[in-house]
Amino acid sequence: MASTFCQKLLLLSLFLLFSAFSAKAVFPRKNQLHFSPTSSLAKIPAEKLIRGLNLFPKDVVNAGTDDLTVETSKIVEKQFRFPVLGAPGPSVKEFGHHAGYYKLPHSKAARMFYFFFESRNSKKDPVVIWLTGGPGCSSELALFYENGPFHLAKNLSLIWNDYGWDKASNILFVDQPTGTGFSYTSDENDIRHDENGVSNDLYDFLKEFFKQHPQYVKNDFYITGESYAGHYIPAFAVRVHQGNKAKEGIHVNLKGFAIGNGLTNPEIQYQAYPDYALNTSLITQSDYVSIKKLVPSCVQAIKRCGTNSGDACVDSYQICNNVFNQIMGIAGNVNYYDIRKQCEVDLCYDFSDVETFLNLKSVRDALGVGDIDFVSCSSAVYEAMIMDWMRNFEVGIPALLEDGIKVLIYAGEYDLICNWLGNSKWVHAMTWSGQKKFGAAHIVPFVVDGAVAGKLKSHGPLTFLKVHDAGHMVPMDQPKASLQMLQNWMQGKLASSEIAERVTPK
Numbered sequence: 001m002a003s004t005f006c007q008k009l010l011l012l013s014l015f016l017l018f019s020a021f022s023a024k025a026v027f028p029r030k031n032q033l034h035f036s037p038t039s040s041l042a043k044i045p046a047e048k049l050i051r052g053l054n055l056f057p058k059d060v061v062n063a064g065t066d067d068l069t070v071e072t073s074k075i076v077e078k079q080f081r082f083p084v085l086g087a088p089g090p091s092v093k094e095f096g097h098h099a100g101y102y103k104l105p106h107s108k109a110a111r112m113f114y115f116f117f118e119s120r121n122s123k124k125d126p127v128v129i130w131l132t133g134g135p136g137c138s139s140e141l142a143l144f145y146e147n148g149p150f151h152l153a154k155n156l157s158l159i160w161n162d163y164g165w166d167k168a169s170n171i172l173f174v175d176q177p178t179g180t181g182f183s184y185t186s187d188e189n190d191i192r193h194d195e196n197g198v199s200n201d202l203y204d205f206l207k208e209f210f211k212q213h214p215q216y217v218k219n220d221f222y223i224t225g226e227s228y229a230g231h232y233i234p235a236f237a238v239r240v241h242q243g244n245k246a247k248e249g250i251h252v253n254l255k256g257f258a259i260g261n262g263l264t265n266p267e268i269q270y271q272a273y274p275d276y277a278l279n280t281s282l283i284t285q286s287d288y289v290s291i292k293k294l295v296p297s298c299v300q301a302i303k304r305c306g307t308n309s310g311d312a313c314v315d316s317y318q319i320c321n322n323v324f325n326q327i328m329g330i331a332g333n334v335n336y337y338d339i340r341k342q343c344e345v346d347l348c349y350d351f352s353d354v355e356t357f358l359n360l361k362s363v364r365d366a367l368g369v370g371d372i373d374f375v376s377c378s379s380a381v382y383e384a385m386i387m388d389w390m391r392n393f394e395v396g397i398p399a400l401l402e403d404g405i406k407v408l409i410y411a412g413e414y415d416l417i418c419n420w421l422g423n424s425k426w427v428h429a430m431t432w433s434g435q436k437k438f439g440a441a442h443i444v445p446f447v448v449d450g451a452v453a454g455k456l457k458s459h460g461p462l463t464f465l466k467v468h469d470a471g472h473m474v475p476m477d478q479p480k481a482s483l484q485m486l487q488n489w490m491q492g493k494l495a496s497s498e499i500a501e502r503v504t505p506k
């Protein structure tokens with residue numbers, strides 16, 4: 001099969017649910033904005049990505065009309081209650097589910113949508129924010145298919161997720177950048193093109209969130225996410241840390257960040273594609289030799305993007321994705337998020353229920369989203385971020401490590417697109433004071449229920465974890481292990497998990 005440009009879409013994690021906002025928050029009819037695509041070459045991959053998830057958003061971007069009657073207060077949040085089957089689990093009876101909009105201050109008319117789920121365990125649990133990738137995919141994908149409090153049954157009933165991350169944290173799922181999910185704007189200028197724009201919006205939101213929820217401000221705070229969030233997360237963590245140091249308003253108790261199957265250092269990660277594909281027998285040795293020849297021009301292009309930005313970054317996106325496309329041309333119908341699987345027709349996954357669910361009248365009423373359509377994965381947001389794709393976001397991480405911010409890089413072993421090998425390589429290549437000791441650290445088993453669920457390596461604040469029997473979306477494939485990972489890591493006990501639960505050698 002010819003090279004199909006199928007790869008571009010890394011991110012997916014998602015979820016949504018909600019409930020009502022202030023009665024005044026009525027959103028009148030929509031106004032279609034015409035966004036000029038940054039690059040027409042990005043359109044095909046974005047659409048391919050969205051189809052691969054069986055998502056068919058009505059709009060390419062969420063461009064709702066600004067409603068002048070919405071009060072100027074920056075956060076409008078309502079508690080909601082959805083009927084959920086089964087029991088939420090023991091412990092705390094009083095926990096709340098909230099959905100809200102935040103009017104972004106550094107925008108003309110953008111509103112950011114989020115879900116906030118209080119912990120099922122204790123309000124003293126850390127506050128965690130989850131970011132799905134894409135770029136342009138809604139975090140509601142993760143909410144409903146990965147680590148949210150409930151999952152969707154085939155008949156669109158909600159069922160409690162025994163391994164929702166709300167069992168160990170007070171968790172936020174945010175739709176961003178603007179135009180994604182239920183987040184929207186009426187002004188094209190609000191569409192973001194880089195991590196500066198993205199991280200400033202997230203930081204503004206976070207400060208306002210803690211202002212509105214002062215009871216959580218002293219809790220530990222962690223940033224988490226997946227896929228293209230390998231760009232968002234380090235940029236956001238750097239922004240928060242800078243803001244804390246410069247005393248820009250409320251102090252955010254940032255303790256660490258975790259990236260699952262992320263794209264963080266493209267120069268190293270793109271070089272790892274042929275290696276991973278050969279190791280997993282997606283390609284033969286002779287394919288490997290010919291594909292490897294494409295790598296030097298990709299590396300050069302990424303370096304030019306690093307120095308020149310702009311068009312050089314669009315070029316590198318195109319040049320480097322040749323490497324991926326060649327591999328997919330040989331691998332055929334394989335699901336690049338989980339190489340154990342095939343993509344049936346165009347669909348690698350079927351996440352269509354989330355769109356159906358979020359467009360139910362009862363759900364929309366509960367969430368108070370008015371006429372705003374839900375855009376599961378926005379092709380316009382994806383295209384707008386093309387120049388950001390090949391930029392290296394590892395660069396900000398060493399300074400955070402030196403200041404004791406914990407970093408967890410984890411990866412499901414069967415994902416091709418953001419594979420564990422490329423992630424392991426950049427983590428090892430990163431220059432910081434603990435680099436040597438991290439490199440020399442022993443690989444130890446990550447044990448869940450007495451069985452090896454992964455392999456991990458750790459030194460000081462840095463941990464790398466390869467998760468077994470999982471693809472791109474670790475919490476979907478290994479829900480129990482992913483919850484234990486989060487919990488142990490936040491408690492500083494991940495590296496010693498093999499001591500806690502002795503493994504019987506096999």
Ligand SMILES: *[C@@H]1O[C@H](CO)[C@@H](O)[C@H](O)[C@H]1NC(C)=O
Nearest residue numbers: 085153154155156157158159
């Ligand atoms: C929907 O599916 C769930 C799980 O399969 C089941 O428990 C529930 O009874 C179903 N609800 C209806 C209305 O059919």
Ligand SMILES: *[C@@H]1O[C@H](CO)[C@@H](O)[C@H](O)[C@H]1NC(C)=O
Nearest residue numbers: 274275276278279280288421
């Ligand atoms: C395969 O995996 C091994 C061990 O993880 C690694 O050292 C090697 O570079 C990989 N690539 C190839 C082409 O063997």
